[in-house]
Structures are given as C-alpha cells and as structure tokens.
Amino acid sequence: MIRPLLLLVAALSGGAFASDQSQLDSHVKCPPFFGGAYRVLFIGDSITRHGVNQRTKDHLGWDHVSGMAASAPGKDYPSLLAEKISRSVNKPVVSCYHTYGGAGTVAGRLFSLGQVSATRPDLVVIQLGEHEKEEDGPKKLSRLYLELLRAVKAMPGHPAVIAVGPWAVIDRTPTGEYAGWAGTVDLSMMRMARLEGVPYATVRDLAAIPEARGWGTSLGVKWHPNDLGHALYAERIYTLFEAISPIKPTK
Numbered sequence: 001m002i003r004p005l006l007l008l009v010a011a012l013s014g015g016a017f018a019s020d021q022s023q024l025d026s027h028v029k030c031p032p033f034f035g036g037a038y039r040v041l042f043i044g045d046s047i048t049r050h051g052v053n054q055r056t057k058d059h060l061g062w063d064h065v066s067g068m069a070a071s072a073p074g075k076d077y078p079s080l081l082a083e084k085i086s087r088s089v090n091k092p093v094v095s096c097y098h099t100y101g102g103a104g105t106v107a108g109r110l111f112s113l114g115q116v117s118a119t120r121p122d123l124v125v126i127q128l129g130e131h132e133k134e135e136d137g138p139k140k141l142s143r144l145y146l147e148l149l150r151a152v153k154a155m156p157g158h159p160a161v162i163a164v165g166p167w168a169v170i171d172r173t174p175t176g177e178y179a180g181w182a183g184t185v186d187l188s189m190m191r192m193a194r195l196e197g198v199p200y201a202t203v204r205d206l207a208a209i210p211e212a213r214g215w216g217t218s219l220g221v222k223w224h225p226n227d228l229g230h231a232l233y234a235e236r237i238y239t240l241f242e243a244i245s246p247i248k249p250t251k
Contacts, residue, residue: 030096030119038091041119041159042078043152044127045104047167047224047233049078049097061217069215069224077225080234081125085241096121104131106141110148113155121159124152125237129166129189134181138188146192153196162240163193164233165202169213169223178204199240206232 028049033039042048050056050068057063067076074080082093100115101108106128126148132141152161166189168182177183186202193200206212212229214222225233 027099027115028097030116031094033118033120036091037094038085038089038123039094039096039119039121040078040082040085041096041098041116041121041124042127043098043109043124043148045130047077047130048127049076049099059218060221062221067225067230069213069221069226070230071215071227075227075230077230077233077237078125080231081237081241084234084238085123088241088245104128106132106144106148110144110151113148113151117155119155120157121155122157123241124155124159124161126152126161126163127233128163129182129185130168132166132181132185134184138184141185142188142192145189146196149192149196149198153198160244162199162237162244163189163201164237164240165189165200165204167203167207167225167229169207172204172208176204199243201236201240203233203236206236 030041044067046068048067049065050062052063052065062068064073066073067078070076078095078097082095086093096116096119098109098113098116101110101112109128128145149161149163152159165186166178166182168178170182171179173179173183178186186204190200190202206225206229209229209232212232213225215224215226216222
C-alpha cells in the first residue's frame with residue numbers, strides 16, 4: 001500500500017522542507033539483467049517516482065505513476081535522463097528504482113539497499129535529502145550519507161555514482177544557498193560526496209525558479225518540480241553523467 005504524501009505546509013512556510021512520509025512503498029521489480037543495455041538505478045523519493053492509488057487520486061489529485069509533479073510518466077527526470085543517456089551511449093537504457101525502506105530518507109534507502117543488490121547497474125543516480133529530520137542533526141546525516149555512497153559504489157559491478165541535493169521551496173541566504181536546515185542538508189551531502197569522489201550537484205537554483213514548480217490541485221504536489229523542473233533536473237544530472245562517462249556524449 002502506498003502511503004499518502006503529507007501536504008508540505010511546513011516546507012511552503014519555510015520550516016521543515018518535506019514531509020516525513022514516503023511514496024515509494026509500491027515496489028518496482030527491476031527488469032532482469034541482459035547484455036547490451038545500459039542499466040541505471042535511481043535511488044530517490046517522490047521527485048524520482050510516486051505511485052498512485054485511490055487515496056492519491058481522491059486527496060492529492062495524483063493519478064499516474066511518475067516523478068511528482070510531472071504531468072505524465074514520460075516527462076519526469078528519470079525518463080528524460082534515460083533518453084539522454086541512451087543517445088549518448090548508443091544503447092537502450094533499463095531504468096530500475098530503489099523503492100524499499102520507506103520514509104524517503106537516506107537511512108531508509110541505505111538499510112534496504114540489499115533489496116536491489118542484484119540489479120547490477122552501470123550507473124546509480126541518488127536524489128535524496130528532502131525527508132531528513134533536523135532533530136537528527138548534520139553529523140548523523142553525514143555519516144549515513146557517506147555510508148550510502150560507499151555501499152552503492154560497492155554494489156556488484158561497482159557502478160558509477162552521481163548525486164543531486166535536496167529540492168526546497170524556501171528562502172535563500174544572501175549568497176544564494178538554502179536558508180536553515182535545507183542548506184545544512186545540501187552542504188552536508190555535498191561534502192560527503194566530495195570526500196567519496198562522487199559527482200554532486202545542488203538544485204537550489206532550480207527550486208528558486210517559480211515556473212519550475214507547481215502542477216495539479218494539491219499543495220503537496222505543487223511543491224514538487226513540474227515538467228520544466230523535471231527537464232532542468234535531467235539536464236543537471238546529465239551534466240554530471242557527461243563528466244564521468246568514458247564515452248564522449250553526442251547531443
């Protein structure tokens with residue numbers, strides 16, 4: 001059963017920047033491994049993939065499976081990124097999703113990583129940070145995020161890993177960073193990624209674009225990146241992919 005997404009009222013008011021519920025409880029079995037395809041494992045939260053049931057339809061106006069709040073499945077960032085990578089490597093791309101662990105947290109995805117250990121990805125894309133709790137503090141987040149990065153790099157096949165920071169619809173500091181806890185999360189994750197040699201990109205500039213967010217009838221859904229926001233996510237992550245790809249991308 002997919003848990004309903006809580007309305008992100010606190011996020012919109014500048015406090016906590018995401019609910020403590022997850023949306024990835026409807027698990028997606030990864031297609032079997034076969035030669036000739038480039039495999040991408042997405043480790044994320046509602047921005048990566050949100051399921052649907054009668055409750056999401058009735059209470060959120062959410063009626064399709066995709067990254068929230070893309071207007072259609074093919075318009076979310078995983079789909080757009082897969083298309084870009086497929087053109088780059090001249091291979092079909094198999095997209096897999098780590099939908100285990102609940103709550104959309106770093107800890108949840110880390111401790112359930114074994115559920116997707118057999119996916120044998122060539123690339124892992126990590127999109128997390130929105131569900132971390134301020135009371136847990138930056139030290140715990142940093143430790144768990146570093147453990148997640150190391151565990152992912154040690155997966156069978158030793159995949160390449162790239163990561164993006166949290167999306168937060170909140171105020172910025174005079175220098176452009178997220179204010180408050182969201183800024184701490186972004187900086188903590190960035191530092192751990194650099195320590196582990198994982199390419200990392202912030203999305204705080206994308207979240208600051210009003211036209212890149214807001215779709216549907218629910219405030220919780222509207223908090224997420226819309227079609228433009230997802231397209232910008234795909235571009236940002238593809239830039240990271242270009243930096244690590246041994247194959248010269250063709251645009």
